[in-house]
Amino acid sequence: MKILKDGVKAPVTFSLNGEDIEGYAEPRTLLSDFLRHELGASGTHVACEHGVCGACTVSVDGKAVRSCLMLAAQAEGKDVQTIEGLSKGDEDFGDLQEAFHQRFALQCGFCTPGMLMTLASLKGTGRSYSEAEIRDALSGNICRCTGYREIVDAALDVLGDQVKA
Amino acid sequence: MVGTTEVDDGRYVGKRVLRVEDQTLLRGRGKFVDDLPVAPGTLHAAFLRSPHAHARIVSIDVSEALKVKGVKAVVTGEDIRPYTRPLIVGFKNPMDYRGIAMGKVRYVGEPVAVVCATDRYRAEDALARIKVEYEPLAAVVDPVKACEDDAPVLHEEAGSNRVSRRVFTHGEPMAAFALADRSTEITIRYPRNSITPMETYGIVAEYQPDTGGYDVLSNFQGPFSVHTVMAIALKVPGAKLRHRSPPNSGGSFGAKLTIFPYIVVLAVCARLAGRPVKWIEDRLEHLSSSSVAPNRVTRIRAAFDDDGTVHGLRMEHFDDHGAYLRAPMPAPIYRMHGLSTNCYRIPNVEVINNICMTNKCPTGAVRGFGGPQLYFAIERVMAKVADELGRDPLDVMSQNLIRANQFPYRAPAGALIDSGDYQQVVADTVEQGGLEDLKRRRDEARAEGRLYGIGYAMAVEPSQSNMGYISTLKTAEEREKAGPKDGAVASCTISVDPLGSVSVIGDSTPQGQGHQTTLSQIVADELGISIDKVQVNLETDTQKDNWSLAAGNYSCRFSPASVSAAKTAAERVRQKMAIIASRYMNVTAEELDFKDDWIIARNNPENRLEFRRVGGLAHWSPSSLPDGMDAGIREVAYWNAPELTPTSAKDEINTSLAYGFAFDFCGVEVDPDTGEVRIDRYVTAHDCGTILNPGLAEGQIRGSFASALGASMYEEFVYKDDGTFLSGTFADYLIATAPEAVDPIMVETVATPSPFTRLGAKGIAEGNQYTTPVCLANAVADAIGREDIVLPLTPAKVFEWVNGEEEAPPPDVAEDEGPDDRIDYSGDALRGSGSTFVPTTPEQVWDTLMNPDEMAAIIPGCKSLDQLADDHFTGTVSMGVGPVKGTFDADIRLANLDKPNSADITGSLIGSLGSSRGRGQVTLEPSDDGVTVSYTYEIHLSGTVASVGGRLLSGAARSLVNQFFRALVRRAAPDAKPQKDGLLGRMRGWLGGTS
Numbered sequence A: 001m002k003i004l005k006d007g008v009k010a011p012v013t014f015s016l017n018g019e020d021i022e023g024y025a026e027p028r029t030l031l032s033d034f035l036r037h038e039l040g041a042s043g044t045h046v047a048c049e050h051g052v053c054g055a056c057t058v059s060v061d062g063k064a065v066r067s068c069l070m071l072a073a074q075a076e077g078k079d080v081q082t083i084e085g086l087s088k089g090d091e092d093f094g095d096l097q098e099a100f101h102q103r104f105a106l107q108c109g110f111c112t113p114g115m116l117m118t119l120a121s122l123k124g125t126g127r128s129y130s131e132a133e134i135r136d137a138l139s140g141n142i143c144r145c146t147g148y149r150e151i152v153d154a155a156l157d158v159l160g161d162q163v164k165a
Numbered sequence B: 001m002v003g004t005t006e007v008d009d010g011r012y013v014g015k016r017v018l019r020v021e022d023q024t025l026l027r028g029r030g031k032f033v034d035d036l037p038v039a040p041g042t043l044h045a046a047f048l049r050s051p052h053a054h055a056r057i058v059s060i061d062v063s064e065a066l067k068v069k070g071v072k073a074v075v076t077g078e079d080i081r082p083y084t085r086p087l088i089v090g091f092k093n094p095m096d097y098r099g100i101a102m103g104k105v106r107y108v109g110e111p112v113a114v115v116c117a118t119d120r121y122r123a124e125d126a127l128a129r130i131k132v133e134y135e136p137l138a139a140v141v142d143p144v145k146a147c148e149d150d151a152p153v154l155h156e157e158a159g160s161n162r163v164s165r166r167v168f169t170h171g172e173p174m175a176a177f178a179l180a181d182r183s184t185e186i187t188i189r190y191p192r193n194s195i196t197p198m199e200t201y202g203i204v205a206e207y208q209p210d211t212g213g214y215d216v217l218s219n220f221q222g223p224f225s226v227h228t229v230m231a232i233a234l235k236v237p238g239a240k241l242r243h244r245s246p247p248n249s250g251g252s253f254g255a256k257l258t259i260f261p262y263i264v265v266l267a268v269c270a271r272l273a274g275r276p277v278k279w280i281e282d283r284l285e286h287l288s289s290s291s292v293a294p295n296r297v298t299r300i301r302a303a304f305d306d307d308g309t310v311h312g313l314r315m316e317h318f319d320d321h322g323a324y325l326r327a328p329m330p331a332p333i334y335r336m337h338g339l340s341t342n343c344y345r346i347p348n349v350e351v352i353n354n355i356c357m358t359n360k361c362p363t364g365a366v367r368g369f370g371g372p373q374l375y376f377a378i379e380r381v382m383a384k385v386a387d388e389l390g391r392d393p394l395d396v397m398s399q400n401l402i403r404a405n406q407f408p409y410r411a412p413a414g415a416l417i418d419s420g421d422y423q424q425v426v427a428d429t430v431e432q433g434g435l436e437d438l439k440r441r442r443d444e445a446r447a448e449g450r451l452y453g454i455g456y457a458m459a460v461e462p463s464q465s466n467m468g469y470i471s472t473l474k475t476a477e478e479r480e481k482a483g484p485k486d487g488a489v490a491s492c493t494i495s496v497d498p499l500g501s502v503s504v505i506g507d508s509t510p511q512g513q514g515h516q517t518t519l520s521q522i523v524a525d526e527l528g529i530s531i532d533k534v535q536v537n538l539e540t541d542t543q544k545d546n547w548s549l550a551a552g553n554y555s556c557r558f559s560p561a562s563v564s565a566a567k568t569a570a571e572r573v574r575q576k577m578a579i580i581a582s583r584y585m586n587v588t589a590e591e592l593d594f595k596d597d598w599i600i601a602r603n604n605p606e607n608r609l610e611f612r613r614v615g616g617l618a619h620w621s622p623s624s625l626p627d628g629m630d631a632g633i634r635e636v637a638y639w640n641a642p643e644l645t646p647t648s649a650k651d652e653i654n655t656s657l658a659y660g661f662a663f664d665f666c667g668v669e670v671d672p673d674t675g676e677v678r679i680d681r682y683v684t685a686h687d688c689g690t691i692l693n694p695g696l697a698e699g700q701i702r703g704s705f706a707s708a709l710g711a712s713m714y715e716e717f718v719y720k721d722d723g724t725f726l727s728g729t730f731a732d733y734l735i736a737t738a739p740e741a742v743d744p745i746m747v748e749t750v751a752t753p754s755p756f757t758r759l760g761a762k763g764i765a766e767g768n769q770y771t772t773p774v775c776l777a778n779a780v781a782d783a784i785g786r787e788d789i790v791l792p793l794t795p796a797k798v799f800e801w802v803n804g805e806e807e808a809p810p811p812d813v814a815e816d817e818g819p820d821d822r823i824d825y826s827g828d829a830l831r832g833s834g835s836t837f838v839p840t841t842p843e844q845v846w847d848t849l850m851n852p853d854e855m856a857a858i859i860p861g862c863k864s865l866d867q868l869a870d871d872h873f874t875g876t877v878s879m880g881v882g883p884v885k886g887t888f889d890a891d892i893r894l895a896n897l898d899k900p901n902s903a904d905i906t907g908s909l910i911g912s913l914g915s916s917r918g919r920g921q922v923t924l925e926p927s928d929d930g931v932t933v934s935y936t937y938e939i940h941l942s943g944t945v946a947s948v949g950g951r952l953l954s955g956a957a958r959s960l961v962n963q964f965f966r967a968l969v970r971r972a973a974p975d976a977k978p979q980k981d982g983l984l985g986r987m988r989g990w991l992g993g994t995s
Helices: A031-038 A095-103 A112-123 A131-140 A149-159 B077-083 B120-127 B173-179 B225-233 B255-273 B283-289 B331-335 B371-389 B393-400 B422-432 B435-447 B469-473 B476-482 B515-527 B558-585 B611-620 B694-713 B767-784 B795-803 B842-850 B852-858 B944-972 B983-994
Strands: A010-016 A019-025 A057-060 A063-066 A079-081 B043-049 B055-061 B071-076 B111-117 B131-136 B162-170 B182-190 B202-208 B213-218 B241-244 B277-280 B295-304 B310-320 B348-356 B451-465 B490-496 B502-506 B534-537 B592-595 B598-601 B604-610 B633-639 B656-670 B677-687 B820-824 B830-838 B862-869 B872-881 B884-898 B902-911 B914-927 B930-942
Touching: A019 A031, A057 A112, A063 A112, A095 A112, A095 A149, A112 A131, A112 A149, A131 A149, A149 B694, B043 B120, B043 B255, B043 B283, B055 B111, B071 B077, B071 B120, B071 B255, B077 B255, B111 B120, B111 B255, B162 B173, B162 B469, B173 B295, B173 B310, B173 B348, B182 B371, B202 B255, B213 B255, B225 B241, B225 B255, B255 B277, B283 B944, B295 B371, B310 B331, B310 B371, B331 B348, B331 B371, B331 B469, B371 B393, B371 B451, B371 B767, B393 B422, B393 B451, B422 B435, B422 B656, B422 B677, B435 B451, B435 B656, B435 B677, B451 B558, B451 B767, B490 B558, B502 B515, B502 B558, B515 B534, B515 B558, B558 B592, B558 B598, B558 B604, B558 B611, B558 B633, B558 B656, B598 B611, B604 B611, B611 B633, B656 B767, B677 B694, B677 B767, B694 B767, B767 B795, B820 B944, B830 B944, B842 B852, B842 B914, B842 B930, B842 B944, B852 B862, B852 B872, B852 B944, B862 B884, B872 B944, B884 B944, B914 B944, B930 B944
Parallel strands: A010 A079, B043 B277, B213 B241, B310 B348, B502 B534
Antiparallel strands: A010 A019, A057 A063, A057 A079, B043 B111, B055 B131, B071 B111, B162 B348, B182 B295, B202 B213, B202 B277, B295 B310, B451 B656, B490 B502, B490 B633, B592 B598, B598 B604, B656 B677, B820 B830, B830 B930, B862 B872, B872 B884, B884 B902, B902 B914, B914 B930
C-alpha cells in the first residue's frame, strides 16, 4: 500500500467521463474539491460537506456516491461520471436532462447535478420505477427551490413504470 | 405539464416558454461564484468563530497561527477597525457593528478572527492555533425576557436590548374596542427559520492600492441600497467599491442579502494581506451565522360585534433580531406595516413594534419578509373570533373581506391595495378544492374518535417594496429632518447590435427564478422578434451597469419592477427603430408593426423592412438617421411607480406597489399515539395579476409551499436558554425531501392585473410563506382543540399537546460494569447523575482521584494533566462527539475536599471546536465489599461540538462517563475481578442511579 505523507500532494489518476485524467491531491483532499478545483469539473456542486444534501453526488463505478464524503485518493483507478458526462459539448441533452428541461424541474440549478446523477444511477439498473420508489431514491437530495413535484415528474418521464401525461 | 419554445401567434408573454437558463445549468456549465477562476496568488479565508453566546474577549493570540505553513495573514476585529466605520442601519443608534467581533462576542458563530492562507485546508488548520481567552457572560435568547430590566444587555452603549419601540395608531382603535360587543386576545410565538439556499455565501475581494478602492465579486442579491452601506463602512466613494455578481446564484430566498458584512471584512483582509482573498461559506457557518428570519412574540387583540364584524385590532410585537441589526433590518416588520389589517375591512388598528436584541444569530431577509409572523397572528385571532362566536372561520373571514368594488383600497395603516376579487378567489377555491367533501371527511373522522381539523388562511401578497417604508421606524419629526424617502427604481438597458440581435441587461440578480427567460419573452414580444434573437445578461457590475437603490431580487420585486423597466426600455427601442424605418418606408412610425422579425406597414404588409437591417442602419450609417438622433441603439429605462409615496405625517405608508391575494385551506389528522401531523389535503389559490410564464409561476408557488411546509413542520434554529446553538447540520435543521413533500391542489382562479405595473403582473413567490404556516396551525388547533400552537409541528411537541407531558423513561440498564447514568439535556445544560460500584476502599478511590498521573490514565482521551496546586489541575484532552473530534485545554478545580467522603469539582474545556463549563460533586460511600461512587454533574456546552453534535451529546456523555468509571475501577481496584453484573447488580445500579 502506498503511504501518502501529510501535506504533500501525490498524483491521482482515474477516468472522468470516459477520459483518463491525472491531478495532484493531498491525502485529505476531498473528491469534490479535487473535481472542482484541480480538474475544473465545476458542474459537481458542494452544498453541505456532511453528506446530507446530495448536491455533490457523482457516479463512481456506476454507483451514486457523495463526493464530499470520499477522498480524491480513493477514486484512484475508478470510473467517475459527473454531470458533464451526461451531454458532451454541443450535443443535445440526454433524456434525463431533456425531461428536466421540459418539466421546469430546476430553478437555481445548484442541486440539479446531484439529482441527475442519482437518477442516472437508477437508470443504469435498466428497470422502471414507481413514483414512491423515485421519491425514496431522491430522499438523499435536497432541493430548496421546487418542492420536488416537477423533479419527480421529470424522473417518471424517463424511469417511470407508466407514461405520465 | 411540459413547456414550449415555439409560439404560433408570435406572442411569448403568458406562455409556458421553456427556460433559457436550463441550457447552461443542465450541462453543468453554470458559473456560480465558486466556479469562476481567481487570480494566481489568491488567498483563501477561514473564520474563527465564537463558541460562546455572550462573552468578553480578554485576549486573542494569533502568533502560533501565523507560523502555520501557507498562512499569510490573521485578521481580528481590532485589525479591521481602523479601515472601517460602523455598518449603519435605518435609524440612529450607538451600536458598533463591522461584521467581526470587537471586544465582545454576542452569539455562537460570530466571527472573531480570519485566517488568510494559500488554501482553505491550511487556513482551517491554523484556526486551531489561535488562542482566544473569553470571559463568559450571562446570555438572553427570548425577546420578551430581553426587554426586562434585569436582562443581560448585549450592547451596553445602547443601554437596553430594546433598541426601538414605536406605537402606531391608525383610525380609532381605542374607541373601536370600547364600542364593540366583544373582544378576544391571543399570544403567538413565531419561530426562527430560514430557507437555507443550497449554495452558501461566496466572496472574492481585492484591494486596489492604485485607486484606493475595492473590487468584490460575490453572490450578494441586493437591495443595492446596501452597496451604500458597504461603501460608507469601507470609507470609499461608492464608485470605488466595485461589486460584481456572477452569472449564476444557487438560491437565496433572502439569505444572500446579509452577505454584506462579510464583504466588508474580507475587503479589509485583502487589503491587509496584500492579495485577493476568497471565501466560500460552509454549511455550519451558514446555519449558525449567516441570516435568519426574526422570530417574534405577538400579543394580538380583536374587537368585534356579535354579528362577526371586526372593528379593530391591537397588536404588540416583540421582534427578535439576534445580536446585531444589519441593514435593512428591522425591515420585515415595517415592510408589512401598511398591511397590518391583512385583507380585511378593519378600519382601526394599533401596532406596537418592539425591536429586541438577543444572543442569537443576527437576522436578515427570508422569503416572506415579515409576512409569516404578522399573518400568523392575524389569522390565528380571526380563527379565535369565529370560535368564540361559534361560527365557521371561513364565514367570519369572508364577512370581513375587502369587497371587489372597493379597489384600489386604502388600508388604515397606508397600503394602497391595487386590485383584486377576493370573493371570487374564495369561491373558486372552495369549489375546486372540495371544501364540502373535506368537511365530510372531518365529520367522519371525528365520529370515529380521530383527531381531524380544517384550517384556513388568507393573505394579501405584497410585491415591490417602497424604499421609504423603513423610515416609518422614525418619528415624523425625524423623517422631516432626514428628507423624504420613497419609490423603488428599476432599470433595464436594451441594445440592438449591427447584426440586429438584441442584448438586455437587467438589475434583478436572479437566483433561479428564470428572469432571463421572462425578460426574453417581454422583449421579443415588444420587438416582434423570435426569442432566440434576445440575449439577456443579468450579471451585475456596479461600475458599468445601470442600477439604483432598489436593484436586486427580493420582496417579489421582479414581476412588478424589473419587468416594467424592461417593457419601458423595449418600447423606447421600438420607437427609435420605427422612426428610422419610417423614413425608408414612407409611412409614419405609428403605422408600423413589429412582427416575425420584420417591421411592417400596418396597412400594406408588402411594405416592410427586416428588423436586423434597421438595427444595422443605426450603426453602419449614422448619416442616414433623422437629425438629432443618436447613433446606435441602446436605450436605458429607469422606471419608478408614483404610487410609492413617503410615509405620511400620521405614519401611514404604502409599503408595496402591487398586492396579490392568496387563500388556502387544508385538512389534517393528528395521530395521538405519535404526535405526527398528516396533511390530508392542502388547497392553495393565488391571484397574482397577469401571469408572465405559467411554468415559472407554478414553480414559485410549489417552491414557496414546500419551504413554508418545512417551516411549519420541521425547520427551526434551536437555541438553549444559555444561547448554545444546536442546529448546525442538515441532520439537525431538517428539510423536507421528496418523500416528505406534499403536493398542494392548485386552484385556477381570477387574475386581476395591477393597474400600477406595466404588464399588470404582481409578485407570486411569497404567497405560501404567508398562508401555509398559519393554515396548518389553524388546522391543528381545530383538530386538537388547543389555542397555543407553536411551530414547527414536530411529533414530540404535538404528542405532548395531545397527551400531556410524557413520563420519564426508566433508567437505562447499564452495560457491563459501567455506572447507571441519568442524563437530561432539556434545559440550558446537560445534567446527569448516577453511581458506580468499585470493589476497594474509599481511601484507595480517593487517592486515585487525587493523583494527577492516575487521573491522566482514567480521563478518556486525556493527553496530559498537570497539578498546579492541591486543588488545581490543567491538561489537554482529545474528545469527539459524533462527526467532530478535537483537542481541548482542560482546567479543573476541586473544592470542599472532605477526605475520603466527598469533593466538588468545577472545570472548563476549551478548544477550536467549542467550549464547555461544568461542575459536579462526587461522594464515596463505603459498603461491605467496596465503595459506591455517586456523582452529579451539570455541563454547559457551546460551539461546534453542540452545533453539529447536539442530538448526540447525551449519548456521548453517557459513553464518556462509562469509560471514566470503568477506568477508575481498573486503576483503583486492579485486583478486582471484572464484574459482570447480574440482575442484582443491575438493580443496585438503578437504585444508586435514582438516589
